[in-house]
Amino acid sequence: MxxxxxxxxxxxxxxxxxxxxxxxxxxxxxxxxxxxxxxxxxxxxxxxxxxxxxxxxxxxxxxxxxxxxxxxxxxxxxxxxxxxxxxxxxxxxxxxxxxxxxxxxxxxxxxxxxxxxxxxxxxxxxxxxxxxxxxxxxxxxxxxxxxxxxxxxxxxxxxxxxxxxxxxxxxxxxxxxxxxxxxxxxxxxxxxxxxxMPMHANARPDADVDVEIDARAGIGFPAPFKLRAALRGGSAMMLRMAQTQLGREKALEMAEHTAGQYVANAEIVDRDLRYDEESGTMIVTASGIARPDWSKEEGRFKLGLDTALDSVSFDPDRARAAWKDIPVSTGDLASSRLATRIRLPGGGTGFAFEGDRTLPATLAGAVLSRKAGIEGEWLAVEDRAVTGVNEVAPADIGATRQQVTLARSHLLKAVAPASAPPRWQQIAAAKQAKVFEPILAAYAKRIAADPKKAEGYTGRATFLESIYDRQAAMRDVEKVIAIAPTTENHLWRARLWSALGDDKKALGDIDSARVLDPGSADALAQFATLRAHGGAVDEALTIVKDKVAAGGKEKNRFLMLQAELLAENGKPADAITALDAAIAAKPGDPTLLNSRCWIKGTARIALDTALKDCTKAIELSEQPSGVLDSRGLVYFRLGRMEEALADFDAALDQAPDLAASLFMRGVIRKQTGAEGADADLAAARMIWPRVGEDYARYGIKP
The missing domain is CATH 3.10.620.30 (C8orf32 fold)
Incomplete structure (x- = not known):
């Protein structure tokens, strides 16, 4: 055959x-x-x-x-x-x-x-x-x-x-x-x-979906959403059958899965489905919280919006001589319409599109269309796609492959303004404008629907911590632990206690975490750090040295922690010696190089070689914001303030909420009388309340 x-x-x-x-x-x-x-x-x-x-x-x-x-x-x-x-x-x-x-x-x-x-x-x-x-x-x-x-x-x-x-x-x-x-x-x-039976697109799509997302809180924040999907064909029949044979709750679970296909990283709060007799469609509605996937590219935050091309794939193999005259099937008949409206932050000022705002009528056999525009604070995109109607003739395969490659190189994205403020500034503005209230209302509704489940409290606590409202987050985490007292949840509360300055309570939660999971590396690292900062340096070092001696995948993590504790407690030479051996074994490890650079900088030793370590680590790192911060500190120690500021600015360009770089930039601006010092220092303390305490251990104060 x-x-x-x-x-x-x-x-x-x-x-x-x-x-x-x-x-x-x-x-x-x-x-x-x-x-x-x-x-x-x-x-x-x-x-x-x-x-x-x-x-x-x-x-x-x-x-x-x-x-x-x-x-x-x-x-x-x-x-x-x-x-x-x-x-x-x-x-x-x-x-x-x-x-x-x-x-x-x-x-x-x-x-x-x-x-x-x-x-x-x-x-x-x-x-x-x-x-x-x-x-x-x-x-x-x-x-x-x-x-x-x-x-x-x-x-x-x-x-x-x-x-x-x-x-x-x-x-x-x-x-x-x-x-x-x-x-x-x-x-x-x-x-x-x-x-x-000649094929053509159906008069109505199998999935006719409208999504509205309220992203006024800002880039990178959760966004309340509403969805309405009118389904026909197999998916509608499946939901009707599930409702009849498996019960409404099972059908609602399936409806929730359907909604999740059209909203990125969705937390569903409400969902419903009903059959509309007049239109002959199964109507799925849902609301909740989305997390639009903004990512920074070439200095601008961008959000992928292209859904039509997700349904188009074209990678046929016709290399064999016997296959050269065989057309390419474009799959089963399917059609969809997805209309997305996003309410933009800042009234939409400065937002734009990147990529193709229109699509070719046909691509790889698929029938496509798109409308895209920004009007006021609303961004709107409507994508339609029909597959399974046309075949691609053998003579057209090469040209079609090129067309698909070209189309995929121009995927539609929303582009935020170049002057988009950093997250900490957005948080301050959002709190003042009360645009977080719809997000908190959605979380409250989710919790009220089933207050005995931890997920609702977990979601709200995560959001509250992300906007630096740690006291409110703590209240929810306590409820999470009452329902699910896991190692991870105890360590979460320990982190909050530590940020709020209560290391005693933090250690209590870490002890609980270690009882639940004695082998937890995270628990051990947090315990050793807090014990050392509390004065029990020898105890902490003994614990960490034992972990290093045990080897395994966590060895280098604890080696770097050991080096940091040694340096902070008057033994920087011992710290460097420990790192030298590790780097000799793995000379291309940017994490180890950054650790050695950081310790030299905080301890004010071998600053010339510290620069070499950091520069090499930057070259080897995919995301070097942390290493840029370390090198900025070394330049600061050398009194080369312009170069230090350049590195801190570069680090903050990649990671705008890096408290260490904000603090050090504030220190330099304070010392040189430059503008923005107080704002930088306040932002750093908002992001990490104990940042000043951390740098005081290195003898650095504003």
Missing amino acids: AEMPSDAPGRFQPLPLFEAATFASWSDVAATMAPLYRTEGTITPGSPLAGEVAKIAAASQDPRIRAASALRLVQDQVRYLFRGMDDGAYVPQAPAHTWSVRYGDCKAKTLLLLAILHELGIEAEATLVNSNAGDVLPKRLPMPGAFDHVIVRATIGGETLWLDGTAGGARLADLGDVPPFRNALPLRAAGAELLP
Whole structure:
């Protein structure tokens, strides 16, 4: 059996079966099966079913409206139930019986729909299809077993309509949609050949989603969001089935997962779902807190907005000679619309787009469109994508690959103003403008929904700590520990106690953490540091030396801690000696180099070689803000203030909330009489309240 590329259309894939048939042609199959779908006399005058037909007829003279009403009746009022036991599974259930019991398989539903359409004067015929391998039908031998499904082919005003009674949610707007079955066999007494089913985009997307995000608090902060998704097709049917068979709570969990696909890093607070009868869609709504993924690139904060190209992939392999004439399938039929509106901070002033604000009409077989704009404080992007409609011809593969590469090099992003203030400034402004209140309200709502779960308190405490409201964060962390007294949560509270200046309580939480996990490296490191700063230096050093001697993946971490404690307590030479051996073993480790540079700088020894250590570490580091801070300290010790300020500025450009660099910049500005000293020092203390205490150990004060 010849191997084919996985992205080859189905008709090129080898058939893993052996077939034998007694039918001479597809026409023979059609003629043989056609009598099973005769509708004459199947709707008795005066019967309940006849009454339903009369209602449809009386409501409109328009054949399209009548066809849509008939299809809705069969889809919505008759449950699908597979029945494969009668007469080789080929004989459909009588329409009157189907309507009476209100269930039936595809054969029963098709015959019922066909009978209703004929009563309404609409030209229609039963049509066999294969729901999974329709593209392969022309390669197969003619036989009824080549098909696994039957639908209706209707003709209205010269237009062919493919109507599937087993689907769900079809309305007037959807009559022209083509199910992705590729080929069909009309059942006619005179016989018929296979008909192609040309694919095109559905009138309505499978997922029609609107998201609104309130990002007024600023870049990098949580943002309340609201989502509404109207779902059709398989996902809608799955949610309806889950609600019916698994219960509402399970269906809501599935709805929450659906919402999470459209909102980055979402914490769902509210979610709901309901079936809208008029539109035939499952409506999912959700609200909560998003965390937009802003990242700094080339000195500007940027947020990825491109969703259309997420659905486009194109990496076909046609290197083999036998494959060079095989087109590329673009996958299953799917369509989506995602409209995102973001309320920007600062009234939207200075925000812009980067990348393509429009898209090519087709790309790698996908049908695309985009609208993007900024009006006032609102940024809006609407992406539409349809896949599975077109194939890429062999001759177009090279050009298509280039088009996709080019498109991916211009992904749409929101770009924040170049003068975007650092986070600590945004926090101060946001507190004054009370734009954190919607975020806190969302967290409060989440907690109120289930106050016995730790997740709500955890989320709010994380946010409160991030805006330096440690007292409020502490109250939530205490509730978290009452529910989930884990090692990590005790260490979290210890960190808060330490920031608030209560090392005794911090040590109490660290002790609790070590009881829960005696091997916790984080707990041991925090314990040793606090004990040393509390005066028990020998005890701390003994603990750390033992950890270094034990080796393992944490060895270098504790070696650097040991060196720092030695240097802080009058033994910088011993500290450097310990680091020298480690660096000799790993000369390209920027963390070890930075540690040696830092200790030389804080201890005021070997400052010339300290500069070399830091410079080499900067060259080796992917994110060197911490090393720039260390080198800035060395320049400060050398009295080279301009170079020190340059390094602190560079460190803060990469990490705007680096308390150490803010503090040292404030110190230099204070000593030189430059503007901004008090603001820098206040910001550093807000970010880390004990930063002045830390630097006092090195003899540095404003």
